[in-house]
Amino acid sequence: MTAYPAHSVTDLIGGALLTPATAAALRDRIAPVDPPAKTVLDERQLAVLAAVAARLVPQPDRPTPIDLAARLHRRLADGKGDGWRYADQPADAELVARGLDALAAAGFAGRDGAGQDELLRNVQAGGADWPGISSARWFEEVLAGVVDLYYSHPLAQEEIGYAGMADARGWQDVGFGARAAHEPEPVA
């Protein structure tokens, strides 16, 4: 499995390789998110969401995991969606909350990791009979949400060796295998 050195992105912030707009966006992204003023998930739902997010995007090597549940809650509460939703599903916040309630009722929190995965696989396949919502679409929306939040975080971008944020000078050579000095190389 390919791995990259730590700090390849965070070291760029504040340097000459990032435009001010990009550096500001990354600083903002790294900062912890405040809870929304008006919550759309209660404490119990948030706890289930955190447990689900840990199965969807495991972060075993990170001392402090990126708090995906808090970030998704904030996004849902802000009500700024991605421009569309499945017509047969309720609004995003309601969809997410209902699925979390159903998982709680199925004893999600009390299961071990393998048991949680088994339950989630059934949810993903649309096998869970949830009144008024499709478990498959719930799963797709929650997965797309946490994946978007995770891979837009500079620390996750370090994990995959992404250097595209280094925009101030652009790229001289874009061809096959070309590498600029500030593009990370995999470590053994």
Added chain:
Amino acid sequence: MSLDPVDAVVIGTGAGGAPLLARLAAAGLKVVALEAGRHWTPGDDFATDEVAQSKLFWTDERLSAGGNPINFGKNNSGIGVGGSTLHYTAYTPRPQPTDFRLREQFGVGVDWPLSYDDLAPYYAEIEAFLGVSGPADYPWGPPRPAYPLAPLPLNGAAQLMQRACADLGIRTAPAANAALSGSWWQPGYGWRPACTNRGFCQAGCSTGAKASMDVTYLPFAVAHGAQIRAESYVTELPTDAAGRLTGAVYVKDGVTHYQTAAHVFLCAGAVETPRLLLLNRLANASGQVGKNFMAHTGMQVWGTFDQMIRPYKGIPGGLISEDTNRPADADFAGGYLLQSIGVMPVTYAGEVARGRGLWGDALTAHMREYNHVAGINILGDCLPYAGNELTLSDEIDGRGLPKPLVTFTAGDNEKRLTAHAEKIMRRIWDAAGGHDVWSYDRYAHTIGTARMGTDPAASVVDPDGRAHDVPNLTICDNSVFPSALAANPALTIMALSLRTADRFLARGARGEA
């Protein structure tokens, strides 16, 4: 508050509205453009960050239904001065002449009431105005002038595809892209610099190298006296007793304004244009407003390679093949083009999540190979079907208006075309040494919904873009396309825009309405 009358008000500043705004202003008309979004200063405002740049996407909620619900937002319509050209990939292939003649050739769909030859002079004019980069000798279709600038450099994905296609006997060429391979003098704007290969076209160009409308036709229009009002959201198109439009009502900073105008040009895209027509009960004697919704077949096939690709660099769509425009072994009508693609990580991760359903260790392990990923994409035709349409839902959005409901189900033709394309794309990536090859079935662009035609009973606008039922309403954007065409739409929308303006001006010169 009623504002002094103008000759024309243009609603929308994207590929449909901007070129005609420039043409009308240059002809000496008093013109005003209304744009729902902000007027950005890209160098200061645009971050190289996908989430920060979601501000360029139209994110008022749309409801998606049918067998292949369309993902709006990211790929399918923009907001801001420049419209969706702010986030188009700059890929500007011309359609082929037979693309306009699907019914004649295959007996399905509908033919355009105008031909490739009607648009060819406009394609050439636009390519020369924007500074399109492309090959001197384009291998497919009727002869065309050499592109004004040399092709952009090929990135890793393009080079991989080029080698594999050469081995398989598939012709390729560097693609035409409306991004600069050399610096370019843009009338009305100034010097635009050569592309820095930042690779971020789909989330906003920060340098002006990409020919979005805000650095090309719009400053040209303003230099000729046009006014652009940003953050002006049109809610109403009032009519007089004779059924003529009197102008446009819009909301800016919470205040309602009324711009009176002799003519209205509606250029808001294939979702907002029919939505405004339906909200205002306009131009719909045919019952065709909102019908015939199409979306390009747009399957992507991704592979993971031993070599380093670093797919975030360079113009994303570097290479093209049109050998598949009319494949000899086709079991479908129409055809498609092949395009190499780079990709940004959040977009790719989203596709892996939604399209492949990967999660847990399988997801994070796959994403650790991001730098080894390269893609091929098709852009193929799509037929209109009864039931694929836009209607107004009974849900109200934040502006107090009904949300649009778009129903889309791919037909057998789209499925057969996509299956044909998937086989070829997989062969190419197999030949290139790809492993873990997977396909993401998607439909891109919003097309149709205010069809152009000669029969007022079966179409919304005439071949000049004039609404059959409303004498001083003209529509110009991808909503008027009678068929989807096997090419990315922006160049053809711009060509229609200039032609629509020329036809309008010619009528004025003849003293017609």
